[in-house]
Amino acid sequence: MPEAYERHLVPVLFRPFATDLAARAAALRPRKVLELAAGTGALTSALLTAAPTASVVASDLNEAMVAAGSAREPRADWQQADAQELPFEDGGFDLVVCQFGVMFFPDRPAAYAEVRRVLTPQGRFLFNSWGPLSTHGFGAAFQDALEQSMPGRAPAFLEDVPHGYTDPALVASDLEAAGLALDTADEVTLDAVAASAASISTGFLTGTPVSAALESRRDARTIRASVTRRMTDRLGSGPVTAAMTATVYTAHRPD
Numbered sequence: 001m002p003e004a005y006e007r008h009l010v011p012v013l014f015r016p017f018a019t020d021l022a023a024r025a026a027a028l029r030p031r032k033v034l035e036l037a038a039g040t041g042a043l044t045s046a047l048l049t050a051a052p053t054a055s056v057v058a059s060d061l062n063e064a065m066v067a068a069g070s071a072r073e074p075r076a077d078w079q080q081a082d083a084q085e086l087p088f089e090d091g092g093f094d095l096v097v098c099q100f101g102v103m104f105f106p107d108r109p110a111a112y113a114e115v116r117r118v119l120t121p122q123g124r125f126l127f128n129s130w131g132p133l134s135t136h137g138f139g140a141a142f143q144d145a146l147e148q149s150m151p152g153r154a155p156a157f158l159e160d161v162p163h164g165y166t167d168p169a170l171v172a173s174d175l176e177a178a179g180l181a182l183d184t185a186d187e188v189t190l191d192a193v194a195a196s197a198a199s200i201s202t203g204f205l206t207g208t209p210v211s212a213a214l215e216s217r218r219d220a221r222t223i224r225a226s227v228t229r230r231m232t233d234r235l236g237s238g239p240v241t242a243a244m245t246a247t248v249y250t251a252h253r254p255d
């Protein structure tokens with residue numbers, strides 16, 4: 001999965017937001033940065049370019065992601081870590097960053113409490129979360145194609161997880177429960193540009209947990225072909241562009 005994720009999804013969906021988040025991080029002039037849920041390192045690389053004097057510890061729950069990320073971006077110090085139970089000492093980082101990871105944490109207040117613990121008193125927490133699936137052109141087209149290809153049985157992963165934490169009021173209350181205060185919540189819309197509808201379809205089908213949901217099915221091959229055909233019919237052949245919206249949050253320790 002890390003290879004498919006890195007090849008098909010990162011350049012189209014994740015790198016544009018990594019550039020945005022890295023510029024915001026660099027403006028804070030951090031010295032010691034902890035990245036959570038770093039995946040294959042899209043934000044890690046953007047950060048090291050935008051803030052070249054900062055030291056960056058990049059972490060992720062998934063060992064395969066850590067292996068892929070550390071091979072791709074060796075300038076960071078990579079470590080396997082669950083965001084809800086961080087293996088780092090108190091107050092060791094002046095910035096904690098996380099790109100499109102918080103939606104995956106089963107207990108977000110617990111993860112945010114860990115962020116608070118490892119931040120210096122003046123430190124900042126900077127992260128983003130996707131908007132509703134309807135605000136993501138490629139994600140919405142993929143989910144529609146999946147539902148048409150396997151009516152009533154389509155995995156709801158995109159809606160439930162990456163696009164399931166979209167309410168800034170809930171984010172603020174989860175932060176508050178962990179002893180953090182929300183500073184800003186900026187809605188950002190960027191363009192996703194893919195070489196073809198087929199490449200973005202392959203990315204969702206092979207680089208996300210949808211892949212595991214289809215794997216055990218005898219008709220997986222037919223479903224995959226149907227999804228790709230439907231996405232191409234809807235988006236057109238050749239290079240394709242769609243808008244995608246996320247909210248970028250900053251928080252601090254109020255004490």
Ligand SMILES: C[S@@+](CC[C@H](N)C(=O)[O-])C[C@H]1O[C@@H](n2cnc3c(N)ncnc32)[C@H](O)[C@@H]1O
Pocket residue numbers: 010014036037038039040041042043059060061062065081082083084098099100101104105106
């Ligand atoms: C959509 S990917 C984002 C990866 C990367 N930040 C990027 O922008 O490409 C979500 C990542 O969250 C990680 N993740 C899921 N649960 C986690 C947890 N409890 N603690 C740390 N990382 C977690 C996954 O392994 C995955 O790499």
